[in-house]
Each structure stands twice: as structure tokens, then as C-alpha cells.
Amino acid sequence: xxxxxxxxxxxFRGELRSWIEENLPEELQGHRGGAARFEGEKMRTxxxxxxxxxxxxxxxxxxxxxxxxxxTHQAIFLEEMARxxxxxxxGVIGLGMAGPTxxxxxxxxxxxxxxxxILSAEEIWCQGFSEPGAGSDLAGVRTSARQENGHFVVxxxxxxxxxxxxxxxxxxxxxxxxxxxxxxxxxxxxxxMKAPGVEVRPLxxxxxxxxxxxxFFDGAKVPTENLLGEIGRxxxxxxxxxxxxxxxxxxxxxxxxxxxVRKLAALARDRGADSLQRDRIAREWxxxxxxxxxxxxxxxxxxxxxxxxxxxxxxKLVWSEANQRVTKLALELLGPDAALAExxxxxxxxxxxxQLRSRGNTIEAGTSEVLRNIVxxxxxxxxKSR
Amino acid sequence: MDFTFxxxxxxxxxxxxxxxxxxxxxxxxxxxxxxxxxxxIAEEDGGAGLGFVEEAVLxxxxxxxxxxxxxxxxxxxxxxxxxxxxxxxVASGETSWTLAFGPLVxxxxxxxxxxxxxxxxxxxLEGAEREILSTTDETRPMGVVRGGEPGRxxxxxxxxxxxxxxxxxxxxxxxxxVAKRALELAIEHASTREQFGKLIGVYQAVSHPLADAYxxxxxxxxxxxxxxxxVAQGTEDAGERAPVAAAAAKASAAExxxxxxxxxxxxxxxIGFTWEHVxxxxxKRALWIESYAASSSTxxxxVAxxxxxxxxxxxxxxxxxxxxTQGG
Numbered sequence: 001x002x003x004x005x006x007x008x009x010x011x012f013r014g015e016l017r018s019w020i021e022e023n024l025p026e027e028l029q030g031h032r033g034g035a036a037r038f039e040g041e042k043m044r045t046x047x048x049x050x051x052x053x054x055x056x057x058x059x060x061x062x063x064x065x066x067x068x069x070x071x072t073h074q075a076i077f078l079e080e081m082a083r084x085x086x087x088x089x090x091g092v093i094g095l096g097m098a099g100p101t102x103x104x105x106x107x108x109x110x111x112x113x114x115x116x117x118i119l120s121a122e123e124i125w126c127q128g129f130s131e132p133g134a135g136s137d138l139a140g141v142r143t144s145a146r147q148e149n150g151h152f153v154v155x156x157x158x159x160x161x162x163x164x165x166x167x168x169x170x171x172x173x174x175x176x177x178x179x180x181x182x183x184x185x186x187x188x189x190x191x192x193m194k195a196p197g198v199e200v201r202p203l204x205x206x207x208x209x210x211x212x213x214x215x216f217f218d219g220a221k222v223p224t225e226n227l228l229g230e231i232g233r234x235x236x237x238x239x240x241x242x243x244x245x246x247x248x249x250x251x252x253x254x255x256x257x258x259x260x261v262r263k264l265a266a267l268a269r270d271r272g273a274d275s276l277q278r279d280r281i282a283r284e285w286x287x288x289x290x291x292x293x294x295x296x297x298x299x300x301x302x303x304x305x306x307x308x309x310x311x312x313x314x315x316k317l318v319w320s321e322a323n324q325r326v327t328k329l330a331l332e333l334l335g336p337d338a339a340l341a342e343x344x345x346x347x348x349x350x351x352x353x354x355q356l357r358s359r360g361n362t363i364e365a366g367t368s369e370v371l372r373n374i375v376x377x378x379x380x381x382x383x384k385s386r
Numbered sequence: 387m388d389f390t391f392x393x394x395x396x397x398x399x400x401x402x403x404x405x406x407x408x409x410x411x412x413x414x415x416x417x418x419x420x421x422x423x424x425x426x427i428a429e430e431d432g433g434a435g436l437g438f439v440e441e442a443v444l445x446x447x448x449x450x451x452x453x454x455x456x457x458x459x460x461x462x463x464x465x466x467x468x469x470x471x472x473x474x475x476v477a478s479g480e481t482s483w484t485l486a487f488g489p490l491v492x493x494x495x496x497x498x499x500x501x502x503x504x505x506x507x508x509x510x511l512e513g514a515e516r517e518i519l520s521t522t523d524e525t526r527p528m529g530v531v532r533g534g535e536p537g538r539x540x541x542x543x544x545x546x547x548x549x550x551x552x553x554x555x556x557x558x559x560x561x562x563x564v565a566k567r568a569l570e571l572a573i574e575h576a577s578t579r580e581q582f583g584k585l586i587g588v589y590q591a592v593s594h595p596l597a598d599a600y601x602x603x604x605x606x607x608x609x610x611x612x613x614x615x616x617v618a619q620g621t622e623d624a625g626e627r628a629p630v631a632a633a634a635a636k637a638s639a640a641e642x643x644x645x646x647x648x649x650x651x652x653x654x655x656x657i658g659f660t661w662e663h664v665x666x667x668x669x670k671r672a673l674w675i676e677s678y679a680a681s682s683s684t685x686x687x688x689v690a691x692x693x694x695x696x697x698x699x700x701x702x703x704x705x706x707x708x709x710x711t712q713g714g
Contacts, residue, residue: 265693314600
């Protein structure tokens with residue numbers, strides 16, 4: 001047990017920290033521009049810079065253009081990026097989900113075609129999993145893929161798709177066997193977002209921004225060579241994608257929470273807090289430290305044994321609920337000013353926006369209800385509820 | 387960064403768990419023969435020369451086993467005040483100690499000798515009368531001392547900070563041991579008890595509170611092991627974090643242990659409320675830990691002072707600069 005960075009880790013952290021300081025444009029720091037900031041050319045430039053410095057696809061194998069770095073370096077990268085309030089590479093879905101899935105299940109031709117442009121931010125990816133009728137219960141997917149003359153014909157609707165309005169490609173989970181139910185008969189496709197029959201509509205959310213989209217498929221033709229994995233085995237491929245979604249994400253979330261708690265403390269110093277509020281601020285600071293060291297325990301186990309520790313499965317659950325409490329407490333500290341919005345609100349409406357956005361935290365990437373089921377059944381070994 | 391136990395630390399835990407399962411009421415001599423009383427005492431004083439992380443493994447396992455005896459009072463609390471010759475007597479199992487810090491003295495029924503905090507240092511208290519008080523947790527008796535004279539001067543007041551950090555960190559890991567056992571009992575019950583034709587663990591009204599209990603325990607355990615590691619660093623740089631780590635760990639772990647025990651009692655239903663079930667004893671130890679040394683809210687007040695007040699405080703958290711004006 002040694003909780004300090006090793007010499008190698010400290011060197012990596014130090015280099016990265018100065019690199020971010022030198023390269024992060026001020027206008028991209030923090031939450032300026034909200035969700036729309038991903039759309040501009042500045043984000044592409046920033047993402048290319050990350051790639052050129054070797055920070056895109058850090059854990060991707062070298063043969064696919066990655067850096068072949070360890071999980072520990074990935075964790076340090078996510079921590080430092082969040083601490084600096086730097087935006088991620090614009091290809092988050094490609095880097096974290098589509099890329100690793102293609103590496104695991106794709107053909108050599110697919111790897112050669114798709115991986116490099118993800119790293120260089122030339123092509124952005126989106127994910128088509130959730131549907132209006134299949135949210136937490138993903139096996140209820142109904143978007144159909146019918147085989148016809150060397151291609152699939154796709155009909156249906158996907159929802160909650162980040163980056164779909166910017167994306168070149170979509171990783172799409174479809175039902176290829178209309179007679180099938182649940183986990184069988186699903187097929188995983190790579191879909192060109194510019195193809196005829198694919199329409200993207202932004203979904204305005206509680207904050208007034210449009211981070212997510214709906215995607216409508218109306219007879220969209222997808223070449224057979226865009227099949228990822230085997231026909232009818234899409235569920236197994238989708239599990240690879242979700243495993244990566246929930247992988248080292250905990251480090252980014254914890255570091256973001258740490259920044260949030262620091263801002264909360266600064267707010268309390270600025271505007272005052274009574275003793276009950278001080279108790280809650282201390283509680284959240286302690287919670288953020290607890291989450292940090294819980295992530296470290298899980299990571300250490302992963303590095304030593306190749307298997308993540310069970311501790312890691314609570315990371316997103318804890319973060320989402322903490323972020324909701326922290327942002328609501330900040331509004332409480334603002335008093336009547338909490339009712340103001342945007343430029344009329346203190347600090348440019350930062351906390352009002354954060355608090356509303358936080359309501360999505362316990363829904364996106366696995367609802368808290370599903371995560372509690374996962375902890376109960378897979379970690380504690382309780383009998384299955386379904 | 388490596389946050390795992392060494393194989394030696396793992397085998398110490400296995401040994402402790404097996405021994406305490408077979409010998410639920412070990413004597414002080416038994417613990418000395420196992421090398422536990424000298425675990426963190428230097429080799430030249432007859433100890434094993436290990437650190438606080440190894441000691442923490444024992445506190446956790448002793449908590450789990452609801453051990454009754456002066457291990458906590460001697461090793462976690464009193465040791466920093468003892469000169470080398472007296473440490474050697476602890477390592478050999480000749481004597482045990484407790485420290486009269488406030489009016490209520492823990493383990494007063496079993497500790498051989500009493501140290502007392504005086505104006506400018508810590509002394510041995512000689513010839514005092516002991517009165518053992520009845521306590522809710524019968525496995526951690528407390529008492530008061532009357533009369534007596536200060537004898538040998540043991541240490542100056544500079545050791546009090548180390549005593550505080552060790553006490554809080556030891557109580558935190560002990561609380562984790564208590565909570566882990568309560569959670570295991572609850573999981574076992576929910577996995578075997580049937581009502582309405584199903585195992586009760588399938589009902590989310592049962593399984594989700596257990597998932598939350600596990601979550602609270604793991605978070606608390608991470609803080610407790612962080613605190614133990616910081617305490618083990620002593621005067622090294624990383625040891626600077628010991629005061630705040632110990633405060634955060636004790637605040638979190640004591641609350642978690644109480645909550646986990648309460649969930650376990652609820653999940654057990656009527657049987658969890660009975661005197662014969664071990665849960666009531668685990669619960670009472672958790673309540674004792676919450677009440678002893680400093681309550682969770684008192685410790686959070688210290689953390690808050692260090693985060694929010696301009697005047698530097700004892701447990702210094704360095705607030706890194708942040709921008710308040712990054713609106714969207």
C-alpha cells in the first residue's frame with residue numbers, strides 16, 4: 001500500500017498538467033458555451049492537439065494508433081483533465097465506446113477504416129441504443145434491420161443520443177429477427193449518419209440546451225459490411241460497449257465532483273453559510289474523498305489482478321447523487337438569488353444550470369435503480385429480482 | 387499508487403479471523419503470543435516492527451469479532467505516550483494500559499495500568515480507585531477513576547496529536563469490521579429467508595437498502611484505509627494528511643456502521659430485534675464508536691472549519707484556487 005504516485009506516474013502527471021496549462025484555450029475552459037461548445041472548430045482543434053500529444057486513445061493499443069498506456073495513466077489523465085476543467089476530446093463516444101467495440105469485434109477492414117479518424121477527431125460517433133420503449137431495459141429494442149440484396153434496411157427510432165447532430169457514424173443496436181424477443185435476434189451495425197433515411201432531431205432538455213438527440217430511421221440502407229460481430233449476436237457486442245462506458249469513467253466523475261465541492265466551498269466563503277450548511281459542505285467534501293479512494297482501491301485491484309474490484313461498481317451511483325446534493329446546496333447558499341438565471345444570476349448562472357443538469361445524472365448511463373440492482377445481484381450475490 | 391494489501395498483510399488478516407473465530411474471548415497473553423500486542427512496536431523493544439496499516443488490520447478484525455479487552459486502549463490510544471521500557475512490557479504481554487483522556491475511561495475493567503493527561507504531559511496514575519459503570523455496549527466497558535496520584539511522567543503533550551489520529555483511525559477501521567459482519571449476516575438472511583413464496587432478497591425494498599449499506603461501508607472503508615496509511619507515514623510528508631484523514635474516516639465510518647447495523651436489523655425482521663441475536667451487540671458497538679472521542683458532527687465541524695475559515699486550523703485542508711465565475 002502506497003497512495004503516492006510512483007516516479008513514473010508523477011512524471012506523467014507533471015507533463016500532462018503543464019501540457020494542459022499551455023494548450024487549453026481559455027474559452028474552452030469550464031462550462032463556457034454549455035453543450036453548444038462541442039460544435040465549434042475550436043473543439044476539433046483542441047481534440048487534434050490532444051491526439052498529437054498522444055493523449056487521445058491513451059489505453060488503445062499502439063497498433064491502432066493509441067498510446068498503449070496503463071489504466072493508471074488513463075485515470076491520471078481523466079483526473080487532471082477534470083481538475084483543469086478541460087473539455088474532453090470531442091470523440092468521447094468513439095474513443096470510449098465505438099473504438100473499443102470495433103477493436104474487440106470488428107474485421108481488420110473495419111479497424112483500418114474507422115479507428116484512426118476517431119483519434120484525430122475527423123469523424124465523430126454517436127450511440128443508438130436507447131429507444132422510447134427500451135430505456136433501462138435495453139433488451140426491448142425494436143428498431144428493425146431487415147436483410148435485403150446485400151444490405152440491411154433499418155426502420156425505427158433511437159433516443160438520448162449525444163453528438164448525433166455532429167456525428168459521421170452511429171453504433172446501432174437493432175432487431176434483425178422480427179420473431180425474436182429479448183437478448184436474442186439482435187444485430188449491431190455501423191450506420192453512416194449522412195445516409196438517406198437517417199434524420200436527427202435535437203431534444204431540448206430541462207436546462208434549455210440540446211445535448212441529446214432523437215434519431216429516426218426510415219428505410220435507411222446499411223451495407224452488410226457494416227455489420228459488427230455476427231447477425232443475431234448484437235447483445236454480446238453491446239455488452240462490450242457498455243462495459244467500456246462504465247470503465248474508468250469513475251475517475252473523471254470523481255475529479256469533477258472534487259472541483260464542484262471546491263467551488264461550493266468557495267461559494268460558502270464568498271456568501272456565508274450557517275452551521276447546518278457547513279455540516280453539509282463538510283459531508284460532501286468527505287464524500288468526494290471517499291469516492292476518490294474507493295476508485296483508487298478498484299483501480300489498484302484492476303492493475304494487480306486484471307479484474308476490477310467490486311468497489312468500482314458504486315462509483316457512478318455515488319457520484320450522481322452527490323452531484324445532485326452539492327448543486328442543490330449551492331442554490332440554498334445563493335438564497336433568493338437562486339431564482340435568477342443566466343447572466344442575471346450570480347456567477348453567470350453556473351449553479352442554476354448545474355443543478356438542473358444534475359437531475360440527469362441519476363438517469364443517464366445506467367439509472368440509480370438499475371445500478372442498485374447490479375450491486376445487489378452481482379456484488380452482494382442476492383437472489384435475482386427478475 | 388498502490389491501494390492493495392501486501393500478501394503478508396492479507397495473511398495477517400486471515401490468521402486473525404481464523405484465530406478469533408476459534409477463540410472469541412482471547413486473553414491479553416494470547417494476543418501477546420500471537421505478536422499482536424507488539425505489532426507496531428519496534429523490534430528492539432520486542433515488537434514486530436510493523437506499521438499502523440498492520441495494526442489497522444487487527445483493529446478491523448477485533449471489531450468484527452466484538453473482542454472485549456484492552457487492545458484498543460493500549461495499542462491505539464496509549465502507545466504513543468509510553469517510553470521504550472513500557473512498550474517492551476506491552477509487546478511481551480506483561481501489561482496493558484488505558485488512557486484517562488476525559489472523565490469516561492474505556493477498558494477500565496481490563497487494563498492493568500492507567501495513564502492520565504495532565505496539564506503539561508501524560509503521567510501514570512497510581513493508587514486510583516476504579517468504578518466500572520454499566521454501559522450499553524457490554525463488550526466495551528467504561529469507568530471513572532477517583533483519587534490517586536500522578537506517578538511517572540510518561541510523555542509530553544506533543545504526543546497528543548498522534549494519539550488523537552491513531553484513536554480516530556483505529557475506531558474507523560474497527561467500525562468497518564463491525565459493519566462488514568452485520569452486512570454479511572443481512573445478506574445471508576435475505577438470501578435464505580422466504581416470505582410470500584419468494585426469497586426476500588428479490589424484493590427491491592429489501593435489496594436496495596442492502597446495496598446502499600454496502601455503498602456506505604465501502605466508502606467509509608476507503609477513507610479508513612486512507613487514514614490508516616496516513617497515520618502509518620508518521621512524520622513523512624504524506625503523514626501531514628493524517629489529522630484530516632482520521633477525522634473524515636471516523637465521521638464516515640461510525641455513521642456507516644450505525645446505518646449498516648440498522649439496515650441489518652430491519653432486514654432480519656423480528657429476530658434482528660432480539661437479545662439472542664448477535665446484531666444487537668454489533669449495533670451497540672457501532673453506537674459506542676459513534677459516541678466515543680468525537681461525534682461525526684463534531685468532526686465535520688472541524689473539516690468545515692478547515693475548508694471554510696480563513697484562520698488556519700489544526701487539520702489544514704489546502705483549498706486550491708477555483709474560479710467562481712465560470713458561468714454557462
